[in-house]
Amino acid sequence: MRNKKVITLMLVFVMSLTIILSGCGNKGSKSTGKTEEINTTVDDDGKINGLMYKEGLPIVDPEEEYSFSIFTDGNKTTDEFYLMPVLEEQTGVNVDVQLFPYEVAKEKYSLSLNSGDYADCIGGWIMSATDILRFGVEMGTFIPLEGYFEKFAPNIQKVLELEGVREIMTAPDGHIYSVPYVLAAPKVDFNPYINTRWLENLGLEVPTTTEELRDVLRAFKENDANGNGDPNDEIPFSFDPVNKKLGYYAGWFGMPVNDYGFTMVDGELTFGANSDAYKNMIKYMRDLYGEGLLDPEMFTIDQAQWKAKGSTDIYGVAMMYGSGDIMPFEAGEMPDWVPLPVLSSEFTDKPLWFRDSYGTTVLKNQVVITDNAKDPEVIVRWWDNMFELENSIQTNGGPLNKVVFKDGDNYYTDNSKLTEEEKDTYSWVNLYPQSLPRYIPTDFEFVEKNPIFKEKENVDKMYEPNLVSHTIPPYWATAEESSRLSDLQTVISDYIKEKTAQWIAGQANVDEDWDNYIKQLEKLNLNEYIEMRLNALNKNK
Numbered sequence: 424m425r426n427k428k429v430i431t432l433m434l435v436f437v438m439s440l441t442i443i444l445s446g447c448g449n450k451g452s453k454s455t456g457k458t459e460e461i462n463t464t465v466d467d468d469g470k471i472n473g474l475m476y477k478e479g480l481p482i483v484d485p486e487e488e489y490s491f492s493i494f495t496d497g498n499k500t501t502d503e504f505y506l507m508p509v510l511e512e513q514t515g516v517n518v519d520v521q522l523f524p525y526e527v528a529k530e531k532y533s534l535s536l537n538s539g540d541y542a543d544c545i546g547g548w549i550m551s552a553t554d555i556l557r558f559g560v561e562m563g564t565f566i567p568l569e570g571y572f573e574k575f576a577p578n579i580q581k582v583l584e585l586e587g588v589r590e591i592m593t594a595p596d597g598h599i600y601s602v603p604y605v606l607a608a609p610k611v612d613f614n615p616y617i618n619t620r621w622l623e624n625l626g627l628e629v630p631t632t633t634e635e636l637r638d639v640l641r642a643f644k645e646n647d648a649n650g651n652g653d654p655n656d657e658i659p660f661s662f663d664p665v666n667k668k669l670g671y672y673a674g675w676f677g678m679p680v681n682d683y684g685f686t687m688v689d690g691e692l693t694f695g696a697n698s699d700a701y702k703n704m705i706k707y708m709r710d711l712y713g714e715g716l717l718d719p720e721m722f723t724i725d726q727a728q729w730k731a732k733g734s735t736d737i738y739g740v741a742m743m744y745g746s747g748d749i750m751p752f753e754a755g756e757m758p759d760w761v762p763l764p765v766l767s768s769e770f771t772d773k774p775l776w777f778r779d780s781y782g783t784t785v786l787k788n789q790v791v792i793t794d795n796a797k798d799p800e801v802i803v804r805w806w807d808n809m810f811e812l813e814n815s816i817q818t819n820g821g822p823l824n825k826v827v828f829k830d831g832d833n834y835y836t837d838n839s840k841l842t843e844e845e846k847d848t849y850s851w852v853n854l855y856p857q858s859l860p861r862y863i864p865t866d867f868e869f870v871e872k873n874p875i876f877k878e879k880e881n882v883d884k885m886y887e888p889n890l891v892s893h894t895i896p897p898y899w900a901t902a903e904e905s906s907r908l909s910d911l912q913t914v915i916s917d918y919i920k921e922k923t924a925q926w927i928a929g930q931a932n933v934d935e936d937w938d939n940y941i942k943q944l945e946k947l948n949l950n951e952y953i954e955m956r957l958n959a960l961n962k963n964k
Contacts, residue, residue: 461570461800475801477575481515482804490517491802493790494535495547496528497856505848506817506855513814516805520856525549536564543802546790547858550601552897553905555788559600565791566799567598575800576807579603582862591785595899595962602806604786604860609879611886612779613668615660615742616760621648629761633675633707633768636740640716643739651736660711661718661733662742664726669923670696673704674775675766679891681777683916685956687893692960694953696919697941703770706934708927722924745878754875762882765889778890782865782883787897789860810862818855820869825849833870898959908959911952918947 462472471477474487483489502522511517521542523531532549535541536558545565559565572579582603583589592599617629622639625646630636640659647654662669670680677700680686684696695701711717718724724732733741733749741749746760765774790806792799808814813823820827820836826849827836838846851857900908922940926933 461574463574471800472798474798475804480513480808482801482808483515485515487515488517489515489798489801490519491544491796491798491805492519492521492542493544493546493856493859494521494523494528494532494542495545495790495856495858496525496549497522497547497852497858498524499852503853504855505822505853506814509817509822510805510809510814514805514808516801518805522856541793541795543796544790544792546860547856550788550791551905552788552899553902555594555600555791556899556901559598559791560594560596564794565600566794566796567600568602568792568799568803569599571800571803572599572807575804576810578807578810578862579803582810585783587781588785591897592787601787601789601791602860603862604789605862606784606786607863607865608780608782608784610778610780610782610883610890611776611879613663613666613671613742613744614776614882614886615740615763616746617740617763618648618736618738618759619761620650620759621657621739624648624650629764631764631766633766636763636766637711637716640711640739641714644714644716648739649736656737657739658718658732658737659716660740661729661738662721663744663748664721664724664729666744667721667742668777669704669708669927670701671777672708673698673700674777674889674891675768675771676700676703676707677771677775679775679777681895682920683912684919685895686777687891687895690893692895692957694949697944697949700770702933702937703768705923705926707768709929709933712927713929717927722928747878752876754871754873757876758878762885765886774889775891776886776889778892778894780894785897786860789858806860809860812863812867815861815863816867816869818857818861819851819863821849821854827869830870835870835872896960898956899962900955900959904955904959908952908955911948911955915944915947915949915952918943 463477465471465477466473469476474483474489476482499522502520504520507518507520519542522528525548528547529549532541532545541564555565559567569583572583579602582605583592583599585605588603588605589599592601592603594600617639621627621643622629625642625648627639627642630639642648643657643659645654646657648657668682670682670684673679673695678686678688678693678695678698680695680698680701684694686693686695688695708717718738720729730749732738736750738749740763741760743749746752746758750759752758765776767774792802796802816834817823817827820834821838823829825845826838826841827834838849841849847853855861922931922936925931926936
């Protein structure tokens, strides 16, 4: 049977219509001369290459016992996942998942690529954009996929056509080397929240300006705002120690920046940690710190300690991802916190906040197909089937008709009838290798009888008028460029962080130090850093 199929495959290959792929027609693509031939001719058995059905399921006949391998990282101790046998039954394709802890996977990944003994697919968090350039564009170890997507993967093709996705996925040579992984993401990652019970206890309104916030913080400090009988345990303003995002607050004074000092102005990447807005933010925070209005442990406490303190209701304003970080709330409940508005100041009545996304995050390194794969078209079709809605939602919600149920056009989850053993079997980590792509549309959500309050959606809606118009785009950098960029980024961002902490904590005077700070940034090769970032971005244009 197999021999007949091989002969058929060879005949079909000779007679087939070949498609020349060079990334033509893709926006932003460049001519490279690289070509691939893809057979799309269906033989008398209804298959391509005597193996794969062009459409529908299964992808191959189950009696073929066809398989391919995926090397990836994960935190499980086994490589068993609920969804893999389900997908095998659908597709006729067995997947050999080779799962290792991240550090082990990272080491094995490099060794295997250098030895040539690597899997058909490599995925997870172990790859970088630089790896795509090295092993895809330069060495051909990772194969171009856009032609296979076009011919065999309608679901992936639709994802590529979402706003901005194809541009992000396309390497500088015009090819796409990985399966797109598009995730819903909040537009605002971190922002300050204010404790509404404290406001109500003191009869105060939510502040709208920096000076009104100062007055509210003073009231929090001077009164028993949490109502526990102790007027001295309140900390007016605190910060998630890992994500203080102090640069975002420079938007209250005209220009927010990220932790590396960058922002977008009129659609252009701009360095702003040397701006007047940044300096004015520091002076404002310094004054709050000097009055005892900021958490005195903001530069020393660790995250676990911070959360533990926050759970005791001693913070009035806190910079965090969501208020559940310190004060969890149940489905059907409203949190005791609301987003602090983007505040205007004496320096601007059009304050801004940093935009982290447009509502989605596009991961461009999450899985590649290597030149060891004998039948890339089969693997591409397997990934395309993974992108079917009911397959993808099972990776998050749980098995269909066991945890996830369909009601008309809607889906809901219910694990109330599961045993404890089943709950473990169908737990999130045991469903699917969670570092690998799947696609759940951003407007999809499980219907819940008692829905939890969507705090991040509330923040996005409230902050949208004040968000920077563009996100900082991802970029491509060669191994040499990436190493140099990493060195510069570490030195410069560490210096900014160090000086900012000194100034806010009153250990140095920002007015006296500012000119030397600017000169030191120049000595640390700030101009080279900015030029390299701009050049890396321009590779996509």
